[in-house]
Amino acid sequence: MPLFPNERNVRTTPEGLLWEPSERWVRGRKGDVTVVDSRHPVLVWEPDLPVPCYTFPRDEVRTDLLRPAKSPSPGKHTGSQIFYDLEADGALLENAAWTFPVADLAGHISFEWFRRWGTGLDHWYEEEEEIFIHPRDPHKRVDAMRSSRHVQVEIEGTVVADTHRPVLLFETGLPTRYYMPREDVRLDLFEPTDHRTGCPYKGTAQYWNWRGEGEVPHNIVWSYAEPLAAVAPVQGLLAFYNEAVGITVDGERLERPVTFFTASLKA
Numbered sequence: 001m002p003l004f005p006n007e008r009n010v011r012t013t014p015e016g017l018l019w020e021p022s023e024r025w026v027r028g029r030k031g032d033v034t035v036v037d038s039r040h041p042v043l044v045w046e047p048d049l050p051v052p053c054y055t056f057p058r059d060e061v062r063t064d065l066l067r068p069a070k071s072p073s074p075g076k077h078t079g080s081q082i083f084y085d086l087e088a089d090g091a092l093l094e095n096a097a098w099t100f101p102v103a104d105l106a107g108h109i110s111f112e113w114f115r116r117w118g119t120g121l122d123h124w125y126e127e128e129e130e131i132f133i134h135p136r137d138p139h140k141r142v143d144a145m146r147s148s149r150h151v152q153v154e155i156e157g158t159v160v161a162d163t164h165r166p167v168l169l170f171e172t173g174l175p176t177r178y179y180m181p182r183e184d185v186r187l188d189l190f191e192p193t194d195h196r197t198g199c200p201y202k203g204t205a206q207y208w209n210w211r212g213e214g215e216v217p218h219n220i221v222w223s224y225a226e227p228l229a230a231v232a233p234v235q236g237l238l239a240f241y242n243e244a245v246g247i248t249v250d251g252e253r254l255e256r257p258v259t260f261f262t263a264s265l266k267a
Contacts, residue, residue: 013102014102017105019055020138021040021041021042024127027124027125036056036111038054039060040056042108043135050260055100055110063109065087067085067086068085069083069084071095076095079100079102084096093121113133141171142230143169143170150162150163153248155220167233169239175243177239180237182237185238191209193209202224202230206222208220208221221238221239223238243258
């Protein structure tokens with residue numbers, strides 16, 4: 001569950017939801033159709049989900065584009081929600097919107113965020129900035145800091161990276177990630193993949209697989225070719241999942257953390 005440095009604005013519900021009014025102007029589009037245009041959005045954190053979603057007052061949503069869902073998805077979100085299909089820009093999006101059955105959020109409608117669950121609207125904006133994957137958490141911080149620490153990475157007994165010039169990325173709720181110059185990584189021991197992921201804080205990442213033997217998860221190495229401005233120092237550098245490799249920092253071997261990503265790391 002998220003940790004909040006200032007809990008005055010964060011409220012809880014008996015169902016286990018956390019919610020907080022936002023002052024951001026949020027818009028969501030499907031094709032050329034603006035479906036949401038809200039100056040009174042509310043951020044909602046569901047139990048066991050590490051990222052928030054938005055819910056919006058009904059009068060700031062194009063409810064004329066919503067239809068009761070033909071095949072609702074009970075259990076997908078907290079509580080027994082009402083689901084809606086969306087018809088917009090010549091397309092039908094099933095279960096694109098829903099309501100939370102809690103008194104605090106009565107009169108609000110939530111929407112799936114683009115690519116979060118493989119569905120949702122095409123584009124989302126906070127003010128004039130397009131936001132991808134999921135809303136940014138106002139209580140989460142991401143800092144990329146250049147360092148002179150000595151970092152080594154080992155896979156199946158082989159040292160695959162050794163650097164004294166890493167960039168350390170500190171992201172609330174996750175272990176420190178160690179980004180290293182390509183010249184300091186044995187990239188010849190890896191092969192590029194077609195896998196791509198997006199992050200609203202960092203951008204779009206590309207990945208590499210381990211070429212060697214052993215039960216090493218796929219897409220163990222990643223890099224941001226064009227990171228967002230806030231983490232510009234990691235541009236072109238390479239990072240490994242702490243959850244699945246051996247990392248030594250200044251002579252101290254780090255324990256492998258268990259995180260939200262652990263279950264998805266498969267060989």
